[in-house]
Amino acid sequence: MSMPTIKAVRAFTVRGGGADYHDQGAGHWIDDHIGTPMGKYPEYRQSRQSFGINVLGTLVVEIEASDGTVGFAVTTAGEIGAFIVEKHLARFLIGRQVTEIEKIWDQMYFATQYYGRKGVVLNTISGVDLALWDLLAKVRGEPVHALLGGPVRDELQFYATGARPDLAKKMGFIGGKMPLHHVPAEGEEGLRANIEELATMRERCGDDFWLMFDCWMSLDLNYATRLAHKAHEYGLKWIEECLSPDDYWGYAELRRNAPKGMLVTTGEHEATRWGFRMLLEMGCCDIIQPDVGWCGGITELIKISALADAHSTLVVPHGSSVYSYHFVITRQNSPFAEFLMMHPVPDQVVPMFTPLLLDEPVPVNGRMKAGVLDKPGFGVRLNPDVKLHRPYAVG
Numbered sequence: 001m002s003m004p005t006i007k008a009v010r011a012f013t014v015r016g017g018g019a020d021y022h023d024q025g026a027g028h029w030i031d032d033h034i035g036t037p038m039g040k041y042p043e044y045r046q047s048r049q050s051f052g053i054n055v056l057g058t059l060v061v062e063i064e065a066s067d068g069t070v071g072f073a074v075t076t077a078g079e080i081g082a083f084i085v086e087k088h089l090a091r092f093l094i095g096r097q098v099t100e101i102e103k104i105w106d107q108m109y110f111a112t113q114y115y116g117r118k119g120v121v122l123n124t125i126s127g128v129d130l131a132l133w134d135l136l137a138k139v140r141g142e143p144v145h146a147l148l149g150g151p152v153r154d155e156l157q158f159y160a161t162g163a164r165p166d167l168a169k170k171m172g173f174i175g176g177k178m179p180l181h182h183v184p185a186e187g188e189e190g191l192r193a194n195i196e197e198l199a200t201m202r203e204r205c206g207d208d209f210w211l212m213f214d215c216w217m218s219l220d221l222n223y224a225t226r227l228a229h230k231a232h233e234y235g236l237k238w239i240e241e242c243l244s245p246d247d248y249w250g251y252a253e254l255r256r257n258a259p260k261g262m263l264v265t266t267g268e269h270e271a272t273r274w275g276f277r278m279l280l281e282m283g284c285c286d287i288i289q290p291d292v293g294w295c296g297g298i299t300e301l302i303k304i305s306a307l308a309d310a311h312s313t314l315v316v317p318h319g320s321s322v323y324s325y326h327f328v329i330t331r332q333n334s335p336f337a338e339f340l341m342m343h344p345v346p347d348q349v350v351p352m353f354t355p356l357l358l359d360e361p362v363p364v365n366g367r368m369k370a371g372v373l374d375k376p377g378f379g380v381r382l383n384p385d386v387k388l389h390r391p392y393a394v395g
């Protein structure tokens, strides 16, 4: 069977929400005194935007095939990503068959290795990879999950990430992960405030609802260990991303020190099979949380997930909307998924990448039927009302 070839690669940037979900307006829960590694500086404590969490913006990668089919994907990489796509990566795609995903990934990774390996370069490679999967699935007239082996369950179950687990419970989610608001530099008072918040949510949500803390790389080992033990009294299910992603040794120690029954999770800022190999072989966590838009795309997540499975470790991808749903529905070692609450309060469910995509599915009563994903590609369209900017158009 002759396959179409790749005719054009285009990279756009977008501001305001979308894949850079931290790029929100004023008053959003996601920018309200959340603990970060910059929290040691009082002037950067109240707002993550104050230290530039949203400087990148969204990158949209569009890939057009010789038969006119267009695949696309979105990730967090903005103008830097657009430069890398148009000036460097496009050469590995133009003229290739749409099936050559594995070879293209290998060439993108090793051609950028001298300045890449992680971070914005891997976000960008992920965006190209996801657009290739979208394109191939559209050419074949199938959903991406079918290319990955098909669903292993009838529906996805979600926990919600947001400042109000009590509201998430009312909306049918299986759990609520809240941001940790105070960092070690805020002392014992901050630690007490963190625990009081958990106690309040436990009171409102009852004993059986999952509650988790997302610590967004903001703690040190000693504080994380103390927090974990105090939070255990309130049945905290897991403690997430406590330390720097580079501190594999700290994570291994934290996992040894954590109270029995509490899970240690991390990995949303980790990338590639080599990065996750460190987390898995060093026994850093109970659940890995790769973001498919940052870790290397679907091509790399397949390898990361297989490695995790061999280490009896669950894979619950970070955010990433449809790109994650199409993967999670196909894997036994991904028993549930994350839904990031992007409503500012958040008292209602809105699409995670709002307003960038059309047809982006959302959980209903904390669940999503597999059939909702039965559309060609990732099943989403770019919203024509959102203004795209192409800074590095070639030719």
Ligand SMILES: C[C@H](O)[C@H](O)CC(=O)C(=O)O
Pocket: 030, 034, 161, 178, 179, 214, 216, 268, 318, 319, 338, 340
């Ligand atoms: C709420 C967290 O600080 C972050 O914005 C999202 C995240 O880490 C997660 O969803 O996990």
Ligand SMILES: [Mg+2]
Pocket: 214, 216, 240, 241, 268, 318
């Ligand atoms: Mg997180």
